[in-house]
Amino acid sequence: MKLYFYLILFLITPLFQFSQNISDAISLSIENENGNARYMSMGGAFGALGGNLSAISKNPASGAVFELSRFGGSLIANSNSTQAFYKSNVEKINSNNANYQAGLIYVFKNYGDGNLNKFSIGLNFQSQNNFNEEVKISGRGNISIDKFFLNNSIGININNISVGSNESVRGVYKWLGDNIGYSAQQAFLGYQSYLLNYDSDNNSFYSLAKYDNGVDQENFIFSEGHNNMASFNISWQYRSNLYMGLNFNFHDILIEKELRHIESNFDSDSAITNIDFRNYLTTVGNGLSLQGGFIYKIGSIRLGLSYKTPTYFTLEDNLDQYMETSSIDIDGNTYTDIVDPRITNIYEYDFKSPSKLTISGAAVINNMILLSFDIISKNYAKTKFSHQFEDVYLELNNALARNLNSVLDYNFGAELKLGELSLRGGYKILNSPYKVVNTNYFNSSSFGLGYNFNSSTIDLALVNSNTDYNYQLFDSGLTESASINDKKANIILSYNIIF
Amino acid sequence: MLIMPSTKLNSNLNLLIFTFILLVANGCGSFSSSSLVSADGIYGNNNKETQSSSSKYYENYFKEKSLEMENGFIFSDSINLDSDFITSNDINYSSNKAAWGDIPDTIDYVIDYFPYRNRYFGFGYGYGYFGMYPYYGNWYPGYSYYSMRNWYRYGWMYGYYPFYYDFYPYGWWGRTMPFGYRNRYSKYGTYVNSPYNNFLNRNANGNISYNSGKRGSSSGVVVYGNGKTTTTSNSNSGNVSGVTYYNVGRSSTSQDDNIGVDNNDIRIRTYKDFVKNNSGVKNNVERNRIYSRPEMGVGNSNSRSSANSSDIDNKRRYYSNPSNLGNGRPASSSQSSWGLSGRNSNSSSSSGVRSYSNPGSSSSSSSSRSYNSSSSTYSRSSGPPTMGSSSRSSSSSSVGSSGRGSRQ
Numbered sequence: 001m002k003l004y005f006y007l008i009l010f011l012i013t014p015l016f017q018f019s020q021n022i023s024d025a026i027s028l029s030i031e032n033e034n035g036n037a038r039y040m041s042m043g044g045a046f047g048a049l050g051g052n053l054s055a056i057s058k059n060p061a062s063g064a065v066f067e068l069s070r071f072g073g074s075l076i077a078n079s080n081s082t083q084a085f086y087k088s089n090v091e092k093i094n095s096n097n098a099n100y101q102a103g104l105i106y107v108f109k110n111y112g113d114g115n116l117n118k119f120s121i122g123l124n125f126q127s128q129n130n131f132n133e134e135v136k137i138s139g140r141g142n143i144s145i146d147k148f149f150l151n152n153s154i155g156i157n158i159n160n161i162s163v164g165s166n167e168s169v170r171g172v173y174k175w176l177g178d179n180i181g182y183s184a185q186q187a188f189l190g191y192q193s194y195l196l197n198y199d200s201d202n203n204s205f206y207s208l209a210k211y212d213n214g215v216d217q218e219n220f221i222f223s224e225g226h227n228n229m230a231s232f233n234i235s236w237q238y239r240s241n242l243y244m245g246l247n248f249n250f251h252d253i254l255i256e257k258e259l260r261h262i263e264s265n266f267d268s269d270s271a272i273t274n275i276d277f278r279n280y281l282t283t284v285g286n287g288l289s290l291q292g293g294f295i296y297k298i299g300s301i302r303l304g305l306s307y308k309t310p311t312y313f314t315l316e317d318n319l320d321q322y323m324e325t326s327s328i329d330i331d332g333n334t335y336t337d338i339v340d341p342r343i344t345n346i347y348e349y350d351f352k353s354p355s356k357l358t359i360s361g362a363a364v365i366n367n368m369i370l371l372s373f374d375i376i377s378k379n380y381a382k383t384k385f386s387h388q389f390e391d392v393y394l395e396l397n398n399a400l401a402r403n404l405n406s407v408l409d410y411n412f413g414a415e416l417k418l419g420e421l422s423l424r425g426g427y428k429i430l431n432s433p434y435k436v437v438n439t440n441y442f443n444s445s446s447f448g449l450g451y452n453f454n455s456s457t458i459d460l461a462l463v464n465s466n467t468d469y470n471y472q473l474f475d476s477g478l479t480e481s482a483s484i485n486d487k488k489a490n491i492i493l494s495y496n497i498i499f
Numbered sequence: 500m501l502i503m504p505s506t507k508l509n510s511n512l513n514l515l516i517f518t519f520i521l522l523v524a525n526g527c528g529s530f531s532s533s534s535l536v537s538a539d540g541i542y543g544n545n546n547k548e549t550q551s552s553s554s555k556y557y558e559n560y561f562k563e564k565s566l567e568m569e570n571g572f573i574f575s576d577s578i579n580l581d582s583d584f585i586t587s588n589d590i591n592y593s594s595n596k597a598a599w600g601d602i603p604d605t606i607d608y609v610i611d612y613f614p615y616r617n618r619y620f621g622f623g624y625g626y627g628y629f630g631m632y633p634y635y636g637n638w639y640p641g642y643s644y645y646s647m648r649n650w651y652r653y654g655w656m657y658g659y660y661p662f663y664y665d666f667y668p669y670g671w672w673g674r675t676m677p678f679g680y681r682n683r684y685s686k687y688g689t690y691v692n693s694p695y696n697n698f699l700n701r702n703a704n705g706n707i708s709y710n711s712g713k714r715g716s717s718s719g720v721v722v723y724g725n726g727k728t729t730t731t732s733n734s735n736s737g738n739v740s741g742v743t744y745y746n747v748g749r750s751s752t753s754q755d756d757n758i759g760v761d762n763n764d765i766r767i768r769t770y771k772d773f774v775k776n777n778s779g780v781k782n783n784v785e786r787n788r789i790y791s792r793p794e795m796g797v798g799n800s801n802s803r804s805s806a807n808s809s810d811i812d813n814k815r816r817y818y819s820n821p822s823n824l825g826n827g828r829p830a831s832s833s834q835s836s837w838g839l840s841g842r843n844s845n846s847s848s849s850s851g852v853r854s855y856s857n858p859g860s861s862s863s864s865s866s867s868r869s870y871n872s873s874s875s876t877y878s879r880s881s882g883p884p885t886m887g888s889s890s891r892s893s894s895s896s897s898v899g900s901s902g903r904g905s906r907q
Contacts, residue, residue, distance in 0.1 A: 021715050051539035065540040152716050177708030183716055222674050258674055281714075317714050345710045367543045385713075392713050417542060452538075476716035498538045 021396050021475065022403065024283075025383045026433050027131065028227065028253070028313065029353040032442060033057065034099045034127040036074040037459035037494035041448020042413025043426025045372040047360025048304030050243060050295050053103030053496070056124040056233045058358060058374070059293035059306035060245030063120040063235035066107050072457075072496030074101040079489045080133065084471070086219075086482035087139025097132040099226070101125065101494070105233070119236035120245075131225035131255045135471070137482040138218040145217075145261055145275055146207035147477030149190030152183040153205040158198045161188040173341035185345070189323040192339045195272055208327065209263075210270035218262040219473055219482070225255030225283070231291070243295040251287030251311055261473065273334070274326035285315030287353070304360030304374075310352045310382070317347040349393070352384045370415040380404035380433035407431040424448040424461070432469075442467045444488075456497050463490040 035054030039046055046055035050065030053072050076099040084091045105122035153161075161184065163172050169192060176184040187205070190196040196205040209215075228251065235245030263275040293306035323339040355378070362372035381404045385393035413426040430442035444465030451458050467486040472479055537543070 021713070049541050051541040066538070067540045068538040070538070148716070174708045177710045181710060181712035182714055186716065220674065260674070319714055342706060343708050344706050345708045345714070347710050347712075347714045349713070364542060370541065387713070396713065396715075474716070 021385070022400060023471075025351070025385070025400055026380065026404075027129070027255075028315075028351055029378070029380055029383050030430065030433070030441070031128045031227075031356070032430060033229075034076050034101060034130065034490075034492075036072060036101050036103070036126075036496075037448055037461035037492040038422075038424065038450055038457075040076075040463050040490065040492050041424040041426055041446045041450075041459070041461035042372065042415060043411040043428040043444070043446055045360070045362075045374045045411035045413035045426060045428075047293075047306055047358045047372075047374040047411075048295060048302040048362035049360075049370070049372055050304075053105060053122070053124050054101060054126055056103065056105070056122055056235075056245075056247070057126060057128075057229060057231045057249070059295065059304050059360065060231070060233050060247040060291050061235050061243040061293040061295040061304070061306070063105050063122045063233045063245050064118060064237040064243040065295060066105050066120060067109075068498050069106045070496050070498045071104045072102070072494060074492055074494040076100060076127075077491045078130075078132065081487045082133060082135050083485045083487075084135050084137040084482045085485070086137045086480070087141055087217075089139035091136040091138050093134045093136050095132065095134040097130070097224070099127050099130060101127070115239055117237040117240060119234070122233040122235070123230065124233065125228065125230045127226050128229045128251070129227040131223050131227075131257075133221065133223045133486065135221040135223075135482075135484060136218070137220075137471070137473070138216075139482075140214045140265075141217045141478075141480055142211075142214050143478050143480060144207070144209050144211050144215050144266075145263055145277055145474070145478050146190070146195055146209045146272075148474045149186055149196055149477070150205060150207060151476040153187035153190060153196060154183075156180075156184050156187040156205075158191075158200075160184060161191045163192065169339060170341040170343055174343045177343065177345050182345075185321070189277075189321060189339050193275075193323045193325040193337045194327050194335070195275065195323075195325050207272075208270070209272035209275070210267040213267055215263050216265040217473075218260075220258070220260040220262075221471070222258040222260075223255065225257075226252070228252045241297040243297075245293055247291035247293075247308075249287075249289045249291055249308070249311070251289070251313065253283060253285045253287065253313060253315060255281075255283040257281045261478075271329070272325055272327050274324075276322075276324040278322040278324075280320040280322075282318040283315055284318075285313050285351075287311040287313035287351075293358075300364045302360075302362040302364075304358070304362070306356075306358040306360070308356040308358075310355045313351040313353065315349055315351055317345075317349075319345040319347070321345075348387075350386045352382070352386070354378045354380055354382045368417050370413075370417070372411075372413045374409075374411040376409040376411070377406065378409070378433075379406035381406065403435055404433045405435040407433055420452045422448075422450040422452070422459075424450065428465075439468065441469060448492075455499065456495065459492075459494040459496075461490070461492040461494075463492070464488070465490070 033044065033054070034040070035044060035057070036052065039052050039054035044054075044058065046052050046062065047059045049055060050059060050062030052062060053070070055062035078097050078099060080093075080095045080097070082093050082095070084093075101124070103122065103124035103126075105120050107118060107120045109118040110116055160176065160180065161172070163169055173185055173188055176188055187196070191198070191205065195208060197208055198204075199206050230250045230252075232248045232250075233245060235243060237243050257280070259279040259281065261275070261277045264273070266272055289309050289311040291306065291308040293304065295302060295304045320343070321341065324336065326334060326336045328334045357377045358374055359377075360372070360374045362370065364370055381401045383400050383404065384397050385400075387393055407430075409431060410429045411426070412428070414424065416423045424447065426444075426446040426448075428442075428444045428446070429440050432439060432441040442465060444463050446461055446463040448459060448461035450460070465488045467488070468483070470481045470483050472481040
């Protein structure tokens with residue numbers, strides 16, 4: 001049973017770049033769930049099978065397939081190895097994290113007559129996506145972060161980003177955030193740290209950094225977080241062959257990121273000698289979606305259909321910024337300027353992720369071999385940010401619609417049942433949401449074992465996955481991007497109690 | 500919106516889960532297994548035969564074992580009967596590992612059952628610590644999710660400090676601080692549960708800026724570069740994105756370079772200037788601009804110039820004032836409430852002059868700030884929070900309605 005086991009594909013890195021906000025939209029929309037061991041070892045291809053706690057979150061009709069009630073949980077250990085390619089330089093970082101899954105289904109069976117054969121209520125809790133990642137990007141670039149500040153300083157009045165004799169840095173920074181917005185705050189950080197100077201002749205800002213020979217750059221992403229989902233499920237079996245179900249899905253979002261950008265080794269005659277720009281970003285929020293599904297059984301063939309509405313998120317971003325520069329004046333005095341306003345900028349907004357349609361098929365051969373697949377359709381162009389003031393996200397939403405695509409994702413799974421022992425394999429592909437990118441965003445191959453005791457099951461899965469994407473350093477100015485390759489190894493251990 | 504406030508959602512969810520479990524615990528009993536299908540309902544059931552064969556297997560297994568028992572134990576070769584007794588020479592006492600029954604020289608306290616909790620007690624965690632981190636309670640933001648933060652994988656970080664007395668360790672690379680050390684304020688609760696939270700003492704709403712716009716640049720944004728990097732021009736490119744508020748405020752009056760602001764507390768810095776256009780290559784003119792800036796932390800004395808500050812080579816200046824929880828731009832000009840001040844523009848002409856007045860004691864029209872009453876300049880009106888309309892209204896500068904008091 002070496003089906004797809006350790007089939008690792010090295011993909012061509014997609015040629016795309018995105019702003020922070022488009023990548024935000026994608027990370028909130030992509031669902032790469034962490035299910036239980038049986039589910040994961042079969043690539044998640046459970047849409048037509050049901051009978052699995054994690055499958056409840058894929059197709060709500062799954063709950064009615066169970067013959068017996070069960071309770072189950074999983075521990076998921078994850079080891080990341082993240083490579084970042086930037087300016088012909090490679091950096092690699094390892095990190096580890098863990099996740100879990102838990103579910104419960106209770107089956108009520110109709111022993112008498114009637115069309116309603118049985119019904120189930122259940123709950124499954126798992127991570128639909130996780131944001132645990134550490135990336136180090138480094139290389140010698142030709143564009144400095146000063147372009148980011150310069151672009152943001154366009155049109156900013158010098159008086160607004162100056163600090164008067166009876167004002168404080170944090171006061172002005174806060175005032176700018178309250179009244180003008182993000183760009184003015186960036187201009188403020190650039191100006192107060194002496195990275196930018198004001199040219200009154202041209203009424204514009206200019207940079208004190210000189211890097212005709214390039215500049216050493218280091219960019220760090222430290223990210224933790226999850227998109228967890230609790231699915232409250234009710235499902236029923238109509239006569240003998242049709243299963244139906246409904247889910248109420250509650251999402252819980254928490255993403256914490258430290259984004260740090262460091263530059264050094266400017267030209268020897270540059271006034272600016274070091275830059276350390278830090279952004280601490282936290283995103284918290286909740287989401288809600290509804291889901292309905294069918295499973296139909298024809299002999300040994302099963303067909304599944306599941307529709308999940310768009311998830312409506314209410315989110316809040318908290319952003320702290322910090323800027324530090326070192327500079328040298330013409331007399332040789334060196335300065336270190338730290339602009340640390342310690343103000344948390346809060347951005348409240350709503351987000352709508354695309355709806356999801358899953359079409360599934362499965363076959364049970366000789367009551368011994370199981371083959372299953374899912375095709376998942378999602379139109380990422382329909383992702384949408386919204387705000388109480390309409391205009392704010394207009395441009396971004398247009399960009400989302402312009403650049404993102406409708407994609408099909410595929411899950412394949414197989415199981416061989418040898419008495420109480422099961423051997424499993426699976427493969428999973430998530431395609432890139434970007435229009436011009438035809439390669440995969442994510443693919444994984446998996447392998448698993450399970451043993452069925454009479455009143456419990458124990459399952460183990462090994463999943464190897466590969467994620468490829470491009471990370472754009474900043475949304476303006478320094479828009480160079482690094483291509484990131486994230487290799488993950490997951491070990492999932494599940495235990496289910498049947499009662 | 501479909502969403503209810505999250506705190507409600509969470510508490511309701513708690514309740515739901517709890518009742519759900521109760522329901523299950525007290526609910527009707529399960530039924531016996533169907534003889535036709537497997538428990539998960541996927542396979543049909545041919546377990547009967549396999550079960551009987553497996554039970555036969557165990558029957559035979561135990562029968563065989565009991566026969567073995569009757570015939571006596573079968574020793575494996577690994578036990579060497581010759582070394583049955585041990586002399587004292589065979590025992591090595593290590594200083595802290597006592598033999599059985601002895602009193603150890605040192606006692607190792609296990610401070611916590613989970614080894615990761617002890618991370619702050621001086622272990623040097625190396626690169627690639629493979630651990631399992633089951634974190635709990637993530638479903639409830641603001642309640643216990645922080646518990647996973649403080650002991651989390653900083654093995655490769657440069658200069659990690661066990662106790663964060665210093666807010667920012669100045670490692671020149673790597674991570675600056677773990678997530679748990681920042682306090683956040685939001686409607687999702689205040690995450691101040693970290694034991695180290697008092698380092699910042701952010702107890703006022705003054706730390707929050709409710710940004711009305713989106714997070715992200717509004718000029719020169721490369722949303723999708725199609726593989727190419729584009730940098731926008733340094734000037735007149737404000738119409739790149741749909742948000743145009745920044746176009747309004749450009750001051751049309753020139754500012755004088757050489758004149759300091761009105762306080763006596765001036766540091767003169769002269770940088771070699773490289774006026775860079777976006778083209779990147781530009782003249783290396785040495786313009787010898789002189790910039791003035793008030794010295795930090797000094798309100799009224801100790802005027803410094805570059806002459807007397809040259810004895811200190813590296814001036815590390817920290818533009819933040821944690822002790823000053825006041826925020827916004829104060830109306831009162833009392834120097835004592837402001838410890839640090841930042842960089843000022845060297846505006847000498849009338850355009851840069853700000854007039855401050857006291858919002859408490861004056862009418863709204865007089866408390867408004869107006870900058871540079873010439874028509875083309877930006878007035879600091881707080882305005883409606885949406886950026887688009889803010890730009891429009893600020894250009895028309897209805898200053899009277901947007902006084903100082905309306906901020907925050």
